[in-house]
Amino acid sequence: MNFDSIERKMQGVGLSRAAIDAFRHSVGVLTSDQSMMIPETEIEPARDVADWDALVASTPEADAALLAQAVLVKLNGGLGTGMGLQKAKSLLEIKPGVTFLDTIVRQVQNLREKAQYPVSMLLMNSFSTSEDTMAHLAQYADFADASKVEMLQNRVPKLVQETLEPVEFPANPELEWCPPGHGDIYPALVGSGWLEKLLAAGVKYAFVSNSDNLGAQLDTRFLRWFAESGAPFVMEVTRRTEADKKGGHLATRKADGQPILREVAQCPAEDIAAFQDIEKHQYFNTNNLWIRLDALKEVLEANDGVLPLPVICNSKTVDPRDASTQAVYQLETAMGAALQCFPGARAVCVPRSRFFPVKTCSDLLLLRSDAVEIDAAGAMKLAPECEGVAPVVLLDGKLYKLVESLDALGVPSLKHVSKLVVSKPHAFAPGEPLSGEVCI
Numbered sequence: 001m002n003f004d005s006i007e008r009k010m011q012g013v014g015l016s017r018a019a020i021d022a023f024r025h026s027v028g029v030l031t032s033d034q035s036m037m038i039p040e041t042e043i044e045p046a047r048d049v050a051d052w053d054a055l056v057a058s059t060p061e062a063d064a065a066l067l068a069q070a071v072l073v074k075l076n077g078g079l080g081t082g083m084g085l086q087k088a089k090s091l092l093e094i095k096p097g098v099t100f101l102d103t104i105v106r107q108v109q110n111l112r113e114k115a116q117y118p119v120s121m122l123l124m125n126s127f128s129t130s131e132d133t134m135a136h137l138a139q140y141a142d143f144a145d146a147s148k149v150e151m152l153q154n155r156v157p158k159l160v161q162e163t164l165e166p167v168e169f170p171a172n173p174e175l176e177w178c179p180p181g182h183g184d185i186y187p188a189l190v191g192s193g194w195l196e197k198l199l200a201a202g203v204k205y206a207f208v209s210n211s212d213n214l215g216a217q218l219d220t221r222f223l224r225w226f227a228e229s230g231a232p233f234v235m236e237v238t239r240r241t242e243a244d245k246k247g248g249h250l251a252t253r254k255a256d257g258q259p260i261l262r263e264v265a266q267c268p269a270e271d272i273a274a275f276q277d278i279e280k281h282q283y284f285n286t287n288n289l290w291i292r293l294d295a296l297k298e299v300l301e302a303n304d305g306v307l308p309l310p311v312i313c314n315s316k317t318v319d320p321r322d323a324s325t326q327a328v329y330q331l332e333t334a335m336g337a338a339l340q341c342f343p344g345a346r347a348v349c350v351p352r353s354r355f356f357p358v359k360t361c362s363d364l365l366l367l368r369s370d371a372v373e374i375d376a377a378g379a380m381k382l383a384p385e386c387e388g389v390a391p392v393v394l395l396d397g398k399l400y401k402l403v404e405s406l407d408a409l410g411v412p413s414l415k416h417v418s419k420l421v422v423s424k425p426h427a428f429a430p431g432e433p434l435s436g437e438v439c440i
Helices: 004-012 017-031 052-056 100-115 130-137 182-191 194-200 220-229 269-275 293-302 335-341 361-368 403-409
Strands: 043-045 070-076 093-095 120-125 150-152 205-210 233-239 249-253 259-262 283-292 312-317 327-332 346-349 372-374 380-382 392-395 417-422 436-439
Touching: 004 017, 017 182, 017 327, 052 220, 052 346, 070 100, 070 182, 093 361, 100 120, 100 130, 120 130, 120 182, 130 150, 150 182, 182 194, 182 293, 182 335, 194 293, 205 220, 220 283, 233 335, 249 283, 259 335, 283 293, 283 335, 361 372, 361 392, 361 403
Parallel strands: 070 120, 070 205, 120 150, 233 346, 392 417, 417 436
Antiparallel strands: 043 249, 205 283, 233 283, 249 259, 312 327, 372 380
């Protein structure tokens, strides 16, 4: 196909050459004979997965010089529309007067105190979250300048399925575009100039995670291990449970022994049972990544400036709420899939405490409760009464889908609870003591 019309559309909104070339790669994969599927016959269960506790048990903390070479990158492009929000999800309160974003700032401030150096923080915002996020950060003098803390996520055109031309939708031109997936972090780093800026400042090590996962903190012991290991790329994985069986899993490619990530959209229908076999494929990606920035630059240069990520093709309508509108493809890439682009990449199995995302109101209620403690440095841990096991919280998905419904429910004490199920309208008194298994 001819890419010219796609390129003109992307240039028309000021997208960078790196973003355009990355999308050219994705479209090329779509139009080639190359399969976008990863069948079970081509992989085997993940092997050589290291254990986090064993690695950090005797590892000294990173010193100031090493912390000065690190950057904390948070993916902050989500609006949290699934929970009824029309603002950056990281602006949700998790404790009275404290948001995800406030907690992330605390974590970075703590690192800066340890290093006696302005450890870098970079937020990958979207066009939808940038304004709200930077307005909130205005209260922090060291984080208020967007040129020092912000990198904008790109956007890509939706493609008409019949022609693969960029779709036109005059009724709402914004719907002609879609996010490219968090694999966009790599062209965003290049196109924004941040990769070169960080390397020029002597920054070598990036820790990348989602802004709604407060368990993902830049651990200074692991930073030391990562720096000394020589690994160019490390993915934090954790053991799959039945609740995770639909999520992307780690595997080993038979052809060359390279660790790879397989998402459910890349699994042929006949292999779904194997995909969901948590005893066979035991590890899933937490989206906590450690990246050597100099190694990233080398891989990019070896591939004409593009990281050759696998492509996920989603079939949609241009207006996702109207099935009668034109059928389109939305192409995206996954950040963790870069695992396969780095020879010598490794996976490390981490405690579940490092994977604590908030995707639903059930997750948010647990985080707001006394079962989870967040100290002045932004460190998150379970209350001692939980004895290392987080309470299971299951709120009715229809009654408690939106944050405003959670506000009406109230926040009871959960530190003595093993399981809380709420399946009808209810109102807890603030801090109402509960214990054991509770079913409302």
